[in-house]
Amino acid sequence: xxxxxIQAINQALSEEMERDPLTFVMGExxxxxxxxxxxxxxxxxxxxxxxxxxxxxxxxxGAAVGAAMAGARPICEVEFASFFYCAMDQxxxxxxxLRYMSGGQAxxxxxxxxxxxxxxxxxxxxxxxxxxxxxxxxGIKLVVPSNPSDMKGLxxxxxxxxxxxxxxxxxxxxxxxxxxxxxxxLTPLGQAAVKRAGEHATVVAIGAMVPRTxxxxxxxxxxxxxxxxxxxxxxxxxxxxxxxxxVEKTNRAVVVDEGHWRGGAAADIAAIxxxxxxxxxxxxxxxxxxxxxxxxxxxPLEKAALANEAKIEAAIRAAVGR
Amino acid sequence: MDLGKDxxxxxxxxxxxxxxxxxxxxxxxxxxxxxxxxxxxxGEEASATGVCAALRPxxxxxxxxxxxxxxxxxxxxxxxxxAEIFGKRTGYCKxxxxxxxxxxxxxxxxxxxxxxxxxIPIATGSALATVIAQRDEVxxxxxxxxxxxxxxxxxxxxxxxxxxxxxIYVCENNGFGEFTPMQTVTSVTDIAVRAQAYGIPxxxxxxxxxxxxxxxxxxxxxxxxxxxxxxxxxxKTYRWEGHVVGEQAFLGKAxxxxxxxxxxxxxxxxxxxxxxxAAESGKISAAELKKIRxxxxxxxxxxxxFARESPLPDxxxxxxxxxxx
Ligand SMILES: Cc1ncc(C[n+]2csc(CCOP(=O)(O)OP(=O)(O)O)c2C)c(N)n1
Numbered sequence: 001x002x003x004x005x006i007q008a009i010n011q012a013l014s015e016e017m018e019r020d021p022l023t024f025v026m027g028e029x030x031x032x033x034x035x036x037x038x039x040x041x042x043x044x045x046x047x048x049x050x051x052x053x054x055x056x057x058x059x060x061x062g063a064a065v066g067a068a069m070a071g072a073r074p075i076c077e078v079e080f081a082s083f084f085y086c087a088m089d090q091x092x093x094x095x096x097x098l099r100y101m102s103g104g105q106a107x108x109x110x111x112x113x114x115x116x117x118x119x120x121x122x123x124x125x126x127x128x129x130x131x132x133x134x135x136x137x138x139g140i141k142l143v144v145p146s147n148p149s150d151m152k153g154l155x156x157x158x159x160x161x162x163x164x165x166x167x168x169x170x171x172x173x174x175x176x177x178x179x180x181x182x183x184x185x186l187t188p189l190g191q192a193a194v195k196r197a198g199e200h201a202t203v204v205a206i207g208a209m210v211p212r213t214x215x216x217x218x219x220x221x222x223x224x225x226x227x228x229x230x231x232x233x234x235x236x237x238x239x240x241x242x243x244x245x246x247v248e249k250t251n252r253a254v255v256v257d258e259g260h261w262r263g264g265a266a267a268d269i270a271a272i273x274x275x276x277x278x279x280x281x282x283x284x285x286x287x288x289x290x291x292x293x294x295x296x297x298x299x300p301l302e303k304a305a306l307a308n309e310a311k312i313e314a315a316i317r318a319a320v321g322r
Numbered sequence: 323m324d325l326g327k328d329x330x331x332x333x334x335x336x337x338x339x340x341x342x343x344x345x346x347x348x349x350x351x352x353x354x355x356x357x358x359x360x361x362x363x364x365g366e367e368a369s370a371t372g373v374c375a376a377l378r379p380x381x382x383x384x385x386x387x388x389x390x391x392x393x394x395x396x397x398x399x400x401x402x403x404x405a406e407i408f409g410k411r412t413g414y415c416k417x418x419x420x421x422x423x424x425x426x427x428x429x430x431x432x433x434x435x436x437x438x439x440x441x442i443p444i445a446t447g448s449a450l451a452t453v454i455a456q457r458d459e460v461x462x463x464x465x466x467x468x469x470x471x472x473x474x475x476x477x478x479x480x481x482x483x484x485x486x487x488x489x490i491y492v493c494e495n496n497g498f499g500e501f502t503p504m505q506t507v508t509s510v511t512d513i514a515v516r517a518q519a520y521g522i523p524x525x526x527x528x529x530x531x532x533x534x535x536x537x538x539x540x541x542x543x544x545x546x547x548x549x550x551x552x553x554x555x556x557x558k559t560y561r562w563e564g565h566v567v568g569e570q571a572f573l574g575k576a577x578x579x580x581x582x583x584x585x586x587x588x589x590x591x592x593x594x595x596x597x598x599x600a601a602e603s604g605k606i607s608a609a610e611l612k613k614i615r616x617x618x619x620x621x622x623x624x625x626x627x628f629a630r631e632s633p634l635p636d637x638x639x640x641x642x643x644x645x646x647x
Binding site: 029035036053057059085125126298299305 | 410411423469
């Protein structure tokens with residue numbers, strides 16, 4: 001069935017809520033559902049399990065932590081990813097650490113969902129790609145699906161996982177439609193997908209950058225440049241083996257991400273490749289990212305700031321020397 | 323308080339500028355001439371106007387995602403605001419901010435804000451700067467009923483109360499946060515009662531009556547300026563339009579309020595109410611009000627023209643202004 005990201009999320013939520021009576025959804029406007037992902041859940045599961053929260057991120061994110069510690073399985077929506085900043089203590093000091101600090105006693109089965117990324121004129125406080133901020137906080141799993149089929153399978157795995165997992169949904173992809181497998185299926189966390197096999201360069205692309213990178217790879221294939229595109233699908237855990245195996249084959253690596261250049265997921269993956277596949281590399285690992293500026297509002301500035309297909313193409317050409 | 327005629331006409335002009343600006347922005351956004359999310363404040367003109375009319379030019383404000391009205395009331399120029407909303411280089415923020423982020427420090431506008439509750443600690447800190455510098459400006463902090471559930475609201479009120487900061491907190495209670503009715507997510511009917519918890523005065527007023535807002539804000543501002551600390555003013559009001567322009571695309575057939583309710587509030591229009599008051603007072607003629615409307619329409623036309631004809635930013639400007647110095 002051709003299915004949008006939003007529909008895939010809705011299916012995953014509905015299936016998992018049916019499966020486990022201790023799951024529940026909460027967040028701002030989840031009853032009416034501004035983006036449509038939680039639409040109709042109220043009719044199926046009622047107000048006990050589908051809860052509109054006050055606009056109080058620190059409060060309800062923290063309540064998700066407490067609910068998880070006491071046996072429930074919250075699915076907590078934080079609208080725009082930048083609003084996580086309002087709840088950083090609850091995520092980073094509490095959810096991420098309490099299992100470890102309690103000597104393994106605390107179970108933390110929380111799924112956070114949020115919309116990230118630039119979607120056209122939403123400006124800096126609604127456009128950021130914020131997963132890197134959590135990458136250096138051990139104890140949180142990070143999921144960045146690039147297509148509706150993975151979205152559904154990864155979200156279902158996230159909900160069943162006993163750890164805090166943040167699922168990042170790109171704001172510009174919501175209505176994007178693709179075939180997804182029928183019925184129930186799970187996509188494991190920590191398993192990359194080879195989206196396209198190739199020989200001359202490995203491009204690790206994250207989230208919304210995957211379809212863009214695939215378009216560039218298609219174009220370059222016509223000139224005989226063969227690009228292998230790897231979608232890690234989850235940043236924590238990271239399928240290092242798949243990335244390294246590809247680089248060992250192609251000897252060239254580019255990492256494409258919508259996050260920033262400094263301190264981002266691209267920097268992290270590039271460092272892993274540099275450290276663990278050094279002997280196989282024919283050149284530096286290149287990063288294509290958003291510039292290190294807050295995302296500007298005006299369209300020409302936003303375009304200049306973001307990673308895009310032209311920049312991806314230029315980096316691949318530089319890597320292969322053609 | 324006996325307001326002079328000039329002050330009253332000035333307030334009517336402000337409300338008219340806000341109303342016409344917002345209607346135009348709504349239409350331009352609907353026609354896709356404006357990028358991004360646009361929140362308009364049609365129906366809420368009196369609270370912005372009454373509060374800002376009681377401030378001095380050197381006083382400061384913080385605002386919200388629904389901020390056009392506050393900025394206009396504090397003296398914002400329609401042309402530079404419109405240019406910013408269009409993403410043009412001549413806009414207040416050189417196109418980097420947009421509708422939700424307009425700032426003009428020269429007018430004491432510390433900014434609209436995309437983060438709900440984000441402006442409340444900033445206003446508090448602005449008042450703190452006044453104390454540090456031993457000056458006498460007041461800061462007015464605008465926010466919605468939804469924002470009053472954020473921790474920043476509660477932490478700020480306590481801080482301002484303890485330090486007796488010269489700030490007034492103005493809650494514009496329009497009954498909704500996005501599509502969620504206020505009473506389903508808020509523990510109290512009147513936000514103003516929350517003031518009691520922090521030992522400061524809290525008052526509920528008719529937010530659609532610009533004269534009442536002006537009177538009440540004037541008292542709170544005088545208290546703040548005298549070093550007696552903050553006040554929480556709750557203006558009961560209503561937004562006529564959707565939360566965000568184009569929200570029906572999200573909502574589909576769903577709705578979160580009745581047409582009857584919207585109609586009831588439209589009947590309580592802040593501008594009509596002032597016009598009625600003016601007619602009854604005998605001091606202000608219909609012709610004077612009409613002239614203000616016509617002048618505002620011309621001002622707005624010029625603003626739209628300015629915005630349309632202004633250049634877009636040069637992509638090379640993308641890295642400017644990240645740091646100072
Ligand atoms: C921290 C944060 N959480 C959520 C949002 C999304 N959001 C934008 S406006 C809004 C409703 C705000 O309600 P209120 O404060 O009452 O102001 P109103 O829109 O009614 O003027 C929400 C939830 C946001 N921008 N920032």
